Amino acid sequence: RVDCHPQPGASREVCEAKGCVWCSTTVANVPWCFYPADGPHGYTVKDVPQKTAQGWRVTLIKRGSISLFGNDISPIVMDVEFHTKDRLRFKIYDPNNKRFEVPLNIESSSNVSFEPNYDVEFINDTALQFRVIRKKTRTVLWETTLGGLIFSNQYIQLMTSVPSTSIYGFGEHEHPSFKHDMNYVRYGMFSRDQSPVVMLQALSNLYGVHPFYMCIEKDFNAHGVLLLNSNAQDVTLSPSPSLTFRTIGGILDFYMFLGPTPENVIQQYTEAIGRPFMPPYWSLGFQLSRWGYNSIDVLEKTVERLRQYDIPHDVQYGDIDYMERQLDFTYDKANFAGLPEYIKKLKNDGMHYVIILDPFLTKDEPQGTYRPYELGQELGIWINNSDGITPAVGKAWPPGDSVYPDYTNPKTAEWWIQMCMEFKNILDYDGIWIDMNEPSNFQNGQQPGCEENHLNYPPYVPGKYISFY
Ligand SMILES: *[C@@H]1O[C@H](CO)[C@@H](O)[C@H](O)[C@H]1NC(C)=O
Ligand SMILES: *[C@@H]1O[C@H](CO)[C@@H](O)[C@H](O)[C@H]1NC(C)=O
Numbered sequence: 082r083v084d085c086h087p088q089p090g091a092s093r094e095v096c097e098a099k100g101c102v103w104c105s106t107t108v109a110n111v112p113w114c115f116y117p118a119d120g121p122h123g124y125t126v127k128d129v130p131q132k133t134a135q136g137w138r139v140t141l142i143k144r145g146s147i148s149l150f151g152n153d154i155s156p157i158v159m160d161v162e163f164h165t166k167d168r169l170r171f172k173i174y175d176p177n178n179k180r181f182e183v184p185l186n187i188e189s190s191s192n193v194s195f196e197p198n199y200d201v202e203f204i205n206d207t208a209l210q211f212r213v214i215r216k217k218t219r220t221v222l223w224e225t226t227l228g229g230l231i232f233s234n235q236y237i238q239l240m241t242s243v244p245s246t247s248i249y250g251f252g253e254h255e256h257p258s259f260k261h262d263m264n265y266v267r268y269g270m271f272s273r274d275q276s277p278v279v280m281l282q283a284l285s286n287l288y289g290v291h292p293f294y295m296c297i298e299k300d301f302n303a304h305g306v307l308l309l310n311s312n313a314q315d316v317t318l319s320p321s322p323s324l325t326f327r328t329i330g331g332i333l334d335f336y337m338f339l340g341p342t343p344e345n346v347i348q349q350y351t352e353a354i355g356r357p358f359m360p361p362y363w364s365l366g367f368q369l370s371r372w373g374y375n376s377i378d379v380l381e382k383t384v385e386r387l388r389q390y391d392i393p394h395d396v397q398y399g400d401i402d403y404m405e406r407q408l409d410f411t412y413d414k415a416n417f418a419g420l421p422e423y424i425k426k427l428k429n430d431g432m433h434y435v436i437i438l439d440p441f442l443t444k445d446e447p448q449g450t451y452r453p454y455e456l457g458q459e460l461g462i463w464i465n466n467s468d469g470i471t472p473a474v475g476k477a478w479p480p481g482d483s484v485y486p487d488y489t490n491p492k493t494a495e496w497w498i499q500m501c502m503e504f505k506n507i508l509d510y511d512g513i514w515i516d517m518n519e520p521s522n523f524q525n526g527q528q529p530g531c532e533e534n535h536l537n538y539p540p541y542v543p544g545k546y547i548s549f550y
């Protein structure tokens with residue numbers, strides 16, 4: 082059963098009006114409203130798939146007149162690109178209107194004369210069928226035969242069967258084991274400042290988003306799949322076994338990595354999205370951090386106690402209490418008087434020092450007193466409202482209200498580097514701990530409240546419905 086009414090408020094009437102099947106069950110988590118085997122949903126192919134330089138292109142036309150979330154897009158195009166012998170891309174998009182795409186350019190191999198480790202197949206049944214097959218074992222890695230593809234303005238959905246129930250990934254969520262429970266578990270994906278609440282088994286979405294999974298096939302070959310989409314989204318794992326992807330914006334842009342070992346999958350994945358940075362050797366050492374030393378005296382005594390008891394200690398941290406009134410790029414000259422000299426002393430002893438910085442800045446300090454805000458304001462680097470010019474305002478640690486630097490703006494990088502360099506002349510830190518960059522806001526929405534529009538109140542809100550604030 083693939084859920085045909087993923088939002089609250091399902092009933093037989095609503096369900097049947099959508100062309101779906103209503104059948105109650107006492108089994109927990111199993112949807113009561115689900116897509117029929119051959120319902121009036123999905124897309125059908127318009128022409129036979131066309132060969133392109135890199136693979137195939139197929140144009141899809143929506144079937145039927147039922148619209149589950151309004152503003153369905155038709156025709157849509159599916160491009161299949163053979164990127165490397167182990168990497169396949171398939172992308173479904175609106176050919177007539179540009180929609181948001183994550184600005185990450187994953188290059189295809191310039192050498193087109195490779196022999197791929199996968200086959201693709203299109204089947205023109207009543208609805209689209211698309212398969213990816215591992216050549217060597219004929220295992221079907223991906224098969225969209227489970228029901229309706231939906232491609233509407235604010236609701237995009239695709240289902241696929243997967244070759245086993247050994248599915249890993251889809252960070253970051255709270256869940257009890259690395260191998261996922263496939264019993265109709267739904268994970269919302271939207272980064273937020275939420276710490277795990279173990280007792281509730283809330284499956285909550287946490288600080289980061291990695292729309293990537295790895296599947297271990299029954300013969301222990303492994304493959305991975307990335308959905309390159311940064312809109313709010315969720316994924317449902319069901320026991321058939323299958324996956325249902327839902328996103329409320331952008332396009333569907335999948336990358337599959339053929340492995341065949343888990344290590345190969347990760348190598349191929351990071352070859353595509355970028356390798357992690359090489360951490361400095363010292364950062365692999367013993368580190369101590371806490372919120373609430375509150376004074377340099379307590380900090381010094383803590384460091385001394387570690388030495389007294391021979392506890393290894395390579396790196397010391399300063400949490401927000403080192404700052405003056407929790408203002409980035411300042412330190413508390415009363416309670417942490419002498420911090421610059423103390424950091425030098427720690428470094429002379431072979432240690433390293435990491436400071437915290439929070440990616441929001443108060444806009445309410447008296448004029449002429451807080452350069453980080455004023456320079457940012459001059460450069461126009463804050464995240465703006467939909468009018469394009471008014472900064473979005475929230476509330477976080479520092480006094481007053483906060484604005485949020487837009488880290489996709491190149492000018493923000495200039496500003497950030499400048500501020501970090503100036504501050505390093507004051508506190509000679511070795512590393513920066515960037516916290517709360519989800520970004521975090523202590524208020525529900527922004528000030529003075531969110532405008533009532535289709536973007537702030539979308540027809541479908543991804544997630545689990547029990548774990549939102
Ligand atoms: C695909 O199938 C549909 C219905 O089964 C049919 O109307 C259509 O002509 C077929 N398209 C192609 C390209 O074969
Ligand atoms: C392209 O790939 C093929 C197959 O792997 C290889 O034999 C050939 O040398 C490659 N050509 C270039 C120019 O790298």
Ligand SMILES: *[C@@H]1O[C@H](CO)[C@@H](O)[C@H](O)[C@H]1NC(C)=O
Binds near residue numbers: 460472
């Ligand atoms: C945001 O608004 C400021 C003016 O407040 C403007 O200078 C800046 O260019 C805007 N940012 C973007 C990305 O448009």
